[in-house]
Amino acid sequence: MKPVLWTVLLVVGLSGVLLVYVWGRVDVVRVGYELDTLAKQKVVLEQEHDRLRIRLSQLLALDRIAAEANKKLKMTRPGPGQVVLVPVRTDNGMLRNGGARPLRVAQHTRD
């Protein structure tokens, strides 16, 4: 009985090893298919991203915004005297009057 038992065990063992090996290979192939599907989705999404990026950039073009502001919001360029520069308050509440320091620009509009 002993040799038969050993043979059976050997066959079962070998079969197990082969099964694990084949299972691994099949799983790799399955993941490969998934990767391929995802890659195709990625390409589609990237195309959409590129399209939207260009559209956004077109919408943010300054000449378009200026035209829209002028037509829809009736905004115009400030005339002489309408733009005044005011000193900036620093963190400690002091006024800054330095020559090249940043300023806030305030707009005064007339009715």
Next chain:
Amino acid sequence: MPPSFMRQAPDTHSVNAGRRACLVLCFLVGFAVLLFRFFDLQVLQADTMTERARRQHEKTVTLDSSRGAIFDRQGRPLALNRDVSSVYATPTAIDRPQRVARQLAQVLGVPRKPLEKRLRTDREFVWVKRKIPDASGERVRGLALPGVDTLLEARRFYPKGTLLAHVLGFAGIDSQGLEGVENGYDKHLRGVVRRVVLHRDALGHVIIPEERQMPQGLSGHAIHLTIDEVIQYIAEQALERAVRDTRARGGAILVMDPSTGEILAWTIRPTFDPNHIQRASPERWRNRAITDPYEPGSTLKVFLSAAALALNHMQPNTLLYAGDGEVPIRGTVIRDHETAGWVTFREAVQQSSNVAFVKISLALGEKPVYRFLRAFGFGEKTGIDLPGESIGILRSPDQWSRRTLPSLAIGQEIAVTPLQLTTAMSAIANQGWLMRPFLVREISDYQGRNVWRQSPRIRRRPIDADTAHTVTDLLVNVVENGTGRRAAIPGYRVAGKTGTAQKVDPETGMYSSTKSIGSFVGFVPAEDPKFTVLVMIDEPQGPAWGGVVAAPVFREVVEQALRYVNVAPSREHRMMTASKQLSDPDGARPN
């Protein structure tokens, strides 16, 4: 019965042995055949079979790279890519080329007959039309014509249209850079096309990619320009208005950071839309700010003044006799607009006196004048990172006639590009340091990692800081009291010089009395310059004086640009504004 005729019982053992031998022989022959076939396939035809198996299981894919994007200095996109459809045909699979050609011609707007001719060839692949609009692609696919299909190709888009067109240039149908930065930096922008091998099953599906990672084409590098889109827009709008109002042939505005040589804006009229390059002539593509030199006229006096001061020939208060407004030179007469009489050097610059500068140039001599003009970069390339730059025209003194030196005094017999003039003026603003102008400040890879950064580069120092300060004072005086008054901006010290140059009539070879170029070049604030700006208006109709047609444009650009970069006016101006508000109750008040 003789024994030989006796029927004997067969020897079953020998019969079986014979059969076995026969069977074994058959098997052996069979195995030999199999073995031979095995040897044939595995050894003799090994290469062929390997190749056939590879073709069945592997798929070679070409991964196109994406051309790198171009951004302004704030990261705003100026050139991008997008996949669009291209239509191709397999003529051998088309049964009725005439019908197919007619349908495609209707949808795509291509000439029918040449298309039909291409469809009648026995080739496996011909382009029908490349990079078509999405709607056209959908219509072609909707036709479901046999032997006609579409594939995706990357197309270059310039979302801001004509903005910065001459600097950006454009890319061709195969995404190769043809003009401007697209051409000059093509090797960086163009990615790497890769071919990879993928394994596939019997249905052609990809089983597993090479190296267990989905490979990608190597995208080109992104380029970040020194250009600021807002300042560029300001300059474009101002130039558009100026050219329209003066009915000029064209014009240019360049804005530079004088301390680094960074170009902040670069606009030329007439212009073109790089998205529709076929609609514009090559004449419009040309970047005339570097390719077309012109006679600078009185703007050249800035550099002659610097030479006179540097060589101690002149001081601001040195008295000069400008005579009765004209000086005869070798058969011709150089005149002033107004009679100057005795003037100081400061007043000569302020009034842009031709007579005074002729005398100054003659006193300086040929070689010093030439040496200083060369030192300021005239007659050589600035080294800007754009293709096609001209060196201008500045002949060496041994080629000069006796009229050349006085002509140079008024900016004739020399031709400079707008960029050369802007760069030279920046040297005055930058305490005498002449910088190399540049347009690309950074290159990054497709993941945003910096791969290269441009640093400001000094070319040389034509004058020292003291001379530069003195020239600056003279130029501030030009704007406050002289020909450049229309460039003055309340609250800021503006330094600049006007120029009006007659153009040479190509038919007569003489200076035209009607065609001229009005220009203004200056920098601001004079005490700590942030911008050097050149405005050039080509062939304006009506008055063509630089102080009339170009100086107001300079003011318009600089006023907005200073506000945009938060450069405050001088303290005195704020005090003046405050007192004005106190005395003028209707005036503007802070909110």
